Every structure is written in structure tokens, then in C-alpha cells.
Amino acid sequence: MTMKLYCMGESGNAYKAALTLELAGADWEPVFVDFFNGEARKPEWRAEVNEMGEVPALVDGDVKLSQSAVIQQYVIDQTGSPLGGKPEDKYEVMRWVLWDNNKMSSHAGPLRFQMNFLSEKHRSDAVIWFLHGRTQAALEILELRLTGRDWIVGDAITVADISCCSYLYYPEPFGFDRADWPHIDAWLTRISDTPGWKHPYDLMPGHPDDRA
Amino acid sequence: MTMKLYCMGESGNAYKAALTLELAGADWEPVFVDFFNGEARKPEWRAEVNEMGEVPALVDGDVKLSQSAVIQQYVIDQTGSPLGGKPEDKYEVMRWVLWDNNKMSSHAGPLRFQMNFLSEKHRSDAVIWFLHGRTQAALEILELRLTGRDWIVGDAITVADISCCSYLYYPEPFGFDRADWPHIDAWLTRISDTPGWKHPYDLMPGHPDDRA
Numbered sequence: 001m002t003m004k005l006y007c008m009g010e011s012g013n014a015y016k017a018a019l020t021l022e023l024a025g026a027d028w029e030p031v032f033v034d035f036f037n038g039e040a041r042k043p044e045w046r047a048e049v050n051e052m053g054e055v056p057a058l059v060d061g062d063v064k065l066s067q068s069a070v071i072q073q074y075v076i077d078q079t080g081s082p083l084g085g086k087p088e089d090k091y092e093v094m095r096w097v098l099w100d101n102n103k104m105s106s107h108a109g110p111l112r113f114q115m116n117f118l119s120e121k122h123r124s125d126a127v128i129w130f131l132h133g134r135t136q137a138a139l140e141i142l143e144l145r146l147t148g149r150d151w152i153v154g155d156a157i158t159v160a161d162i163s164c165c166s167y168l169y170y171p172e173p174f175g176f177d178r179a180d181w182p183h184i185d186a187w188l189t190r191i192s193d194t195p196g197w198k199h200p201y202d203l204m205p206g207h208p209d210d211r212a
Numbered sequence: 213m214t215m216k217l218y219c220m221g222e223s224g225n226a227y228k229a230a231l232t233l234e235l236a237g238a239d240w241e242p243v244f245v246d247f248f249n250g251e252a253r254k255p256e257w258r259a260e261v262n263e264m265g266e267v268p269a270l271v272d273g274d275v276k277l278s279q280s281a282v283i284q285q286y287v288i289d290q291t292g293s294p295l296g297g298k299p300e301d302k303y304e305v306m307r308w309v310l311w312d313n314n315k316m317s318s319h320a321g322p323l324r325f326q327m328n329f330l331s332e333k334h335r336s337d338a339v340i341w342f343l344h345g346r347t348q349a350a351l352e353i354l355e356l357r358l359t360g361r362d363w364i365v366g367d368a369i370t371v372a373d374i375s376c377c378s379y380l381y382y383p384e385p386f387g388f389d390r391a392d393w394p395h396i397d398a399w400l401t402r403i404s405d406t407p408g409w410k411h412p413y414d415l416m417p418g419h420p421d422d423r424a
Contacts, residue, residue: 051353052315068310069310129336141263
């Protein structure tokens with residue numbers, strides 16, 4: 001049965017799940033969620049798809065999952081994809097996926113949202129500054145990690161790479177310029193050179209132009 | 213060998229690891245890290261303990277781990293503790309641990325920090341308001357989840373409960389009052405009634421009074 005990923009192109013969190021499904025060769029299809037207009041926060045959507053009111057969410061028959069890292073793990077378990085890394089790297093892969101969810105995407109995502117998708121009257125320079133500082137601190141740790149390494153863990157792409165890169169291909173400005181981060185830059189090229197790789201806007205429906 | 217948890221009493225993230233170690237009956241000891249004075253961000257600490265520059269970090273012989281959820285998983289794997297939940301609940305436990313790291317603690321922690329530990333000149337009302345809104349939204353989802361349930365997943369305490377409760381026993385104000393959230397309140401009592409439970413300030417060294 002084809003797995004359904006509830007998602008939208010603008011969401012780096014959804015991209016983590018979508019790119020994992022795609023690179024693992026899973027049988028899946030995206031289902032667009034109009035998150036910015038509150039679709040995921042409606043009671044019926046919460047009841048049917050995800051009580052947490054967030055994308056991505058995966059539905060595979062009777063299985064309903066959310067949180068990108070959980071979807072990644074499920075896809076690996078179902079497909080046997082090497083994207084999970086070697087068994088001996090289990091904790092290290094998990095550590096970087098968690099770090100991304102906790103420190104990297106969790107600041108880069110809201111920062112990009114504030115700077116590009118939030119109406120001016122709801123925008124706050126202080127909040128942007130706060131999120132910018134935290135995003136830059138995370139980028140420093142990532143740049144350091146990638147110094148002298150091709151991949152975040154081990155010698156091949158894993159869900160740790162997919163998680164950490166998830167907001168870094170977007171064209172909308174959020175204070176990240178690949179030219180400032182040579183090791184991150186080379187690593188992003190390495191990921192996008194992986195056979196089957198697609199840009200978030202090519203992998204999922206939903207693009208800022210659709211809303212213009 | 214006794215596992216060493218690098219931590220401090222004020223950190224709810226460290227508490228997730230410490231309470232898991234304690235309730236799992238692991239052989240462990242806390243090692244105080246003066247995080248607020250930058251100890252974890254020093255190059256030598258990063259090199260020796262955790263390149264991410266954050267607490268908690270666990271050292272068990274040659275094994276070095278960070279990110280509370282990874283430490284929790286390691287402790288479960290080492291001790292066979294039922295805190296990991298039943299095998300069939302694997303994704304659901306992981307989902308709530310991730311959600312906590314992504315949406316609950318990641319806002320409640322910085323909010324409490326801003327309101328209680330940050331000097332006035334670095335404090336921003338707009339940032340506090342932003343974090344407050346996100347914390348309240350997370351509390352609503354948690355309250356809803358706990359309506360009609362004793363535990364977040366299954367019928368016993370798991371690391372999902374330990375993760376989600378981690379900032380909710382602290383006395384410092386951050387806009388959370390147990391009286392406003394009856395199901396969260398009853399669940400917090402259920403957790404603190406668990407044999408072996410300790411308050412974060414009783415489980416780890418480091419208390420706001422030490423800095424007064």
C-alpha cells in the first residue's frame with residue numbers, strides 16, 4: 001500500500017520525512033496540507049491525522065505517525081534502507097537527529113518563518129534576533145562537525161544528514177549563506193549529488209509562489 | 213563501572229537523563245557542570261565531553277553520549293528497564309519524546325531561563341512573549357493527551373513521561389501553574405509518587421541559591 005505523507009513544500013521538517021522516503025525507495029505519495037492557513041490545527045485534522053497539529057504526519061494503513069525522526073525510523077525499519085547507518089553508529093545517528101530537532105531546525109525553521117512568511121504586524125525584530133543567534137550557534141557546531149568529514153556519522157549519508165540539512169536548501173533568506181560555511185557547503189553538494197535527491201519544492205506540493 | 217552524568221540541577225534536559233538513570237536503577241553519579249558560567253562551551257570541555265557544548269552528557273567508560281533522549285535509550289538498553297515501554301509502543305514513545313524535545317522543553321526551558329536566570333539587560337519581553345506562546349500551545353496538547361489517560365503512552369510510566377515533565381516541577385516562574393492544567397497536575401503527582409522519584413534539585417547538584 002502506498003504510504004501517505006501529509007506535508008507541504010515549505011516545511012523543512014516535512015522534507016526530512018519526504019527525502020528519507022524518496023532515498024529509501026519507499027512507495028509513498030505526498031498529501032498537501034495547508035498548514036499556513038491553519039488546516040493542521042483544525043480539530044478534525046487533529047482527530048484524523050495528528051493530535052499534535054503539525055506536519056509531517058505519515059499514514060500507512062492503520063499506522064499513523066508524526067515527528068519527522070519517528071517517520072524516518074519507521075521508513076528505515078520498513079525498507080531496510082542503509083540510511084539508518086551501521087548498527088554500531090546507532091546512538092551517534094540518533095544524537096545528531098535529536099540535536100537537529102532540538103537545536104538546529106527548531107531555530108532555523110521558525111527564523112525562516114518569521115522572516116519570510118509571517119505578516120509584518122506579527123513579526124518581531126527581537127524574536128528574529130534571538131532565533132538568528134541560536135541558528136548561527138547551531139551552524140557553528142555543524143561546521144565544526146563537518147570539518148574533515150564527508151558525512152555527519154560514518155562514511156555514508158544517513159538520516160542524521162537528512163535531518164540537519166533540511167532547512168539549508170531553501171532560497172528564502174534566514175541569515176544562512178552557504179559561502180560563509182565551506183564545510184557545510186561541500187556537504188550540501190554531497191547530499192544533493194546523491195542519486196534520487198530532490199529539492200524540497202520538487203518533492204512536495206506547496207510553494208511560496210502559490211500564495212502570492 | 214559507575215556512569216557519570218554531566219549535569220546541573222537547573223537543567224530540565226539533564227533531569228530527563230538523571231531521572232531515567234535513577235528510576236532504571238542504574239549505577240550512576242552526577243558531575244556538576246557550571247553551564248551558566250560557560251563551562252560547557254569551553255573548547256577543552258567540548259573536546260573531552262561533548263562537542264555540542266551542552267548538558268546533559270553521559271560518560272560510561274569509552275562511551276560518550278549526549279542529547280537526553282539518546283542517554284535515555286542507552287540506559288534502557290543497558291538496564292532492560294521497562295521505562296522504554298512495550299515493544300509495540302516503540303514509535304509512540306519515540307514520538308512523544310521527540311515532540312517534547314522539539315516543542316515542549318525546547319520552549320519551556322529557554323522561557324524559564326529568560327525569566328529567571330538571564331540578566332535584565334539581555335532579557336527581551338518580545339522573546340519571552342514568543343516563548344510563552346509556544347510553551348502554552350505545547351501545554352494544551354499535553355493536557356489534551358492526558359485527558360482520560362494516566363500515562364502518555366500505554367499503562368505505565370515511560371521515558372515519554374519523563375521527557376515531557378522535565379521542566380514542570382521547577383519552582384521558578386515561567387507562566388506554568390499546575391492549577392490551570394488539571395490533567396497535567398494529576399499526572400505530575402502520579403510521576404512524583406513513583407517509587408524512587410526525586411525532584412531535580414535533589415537528584416543533581418546545582419541550585420539557583422548557590423549563585424545568589
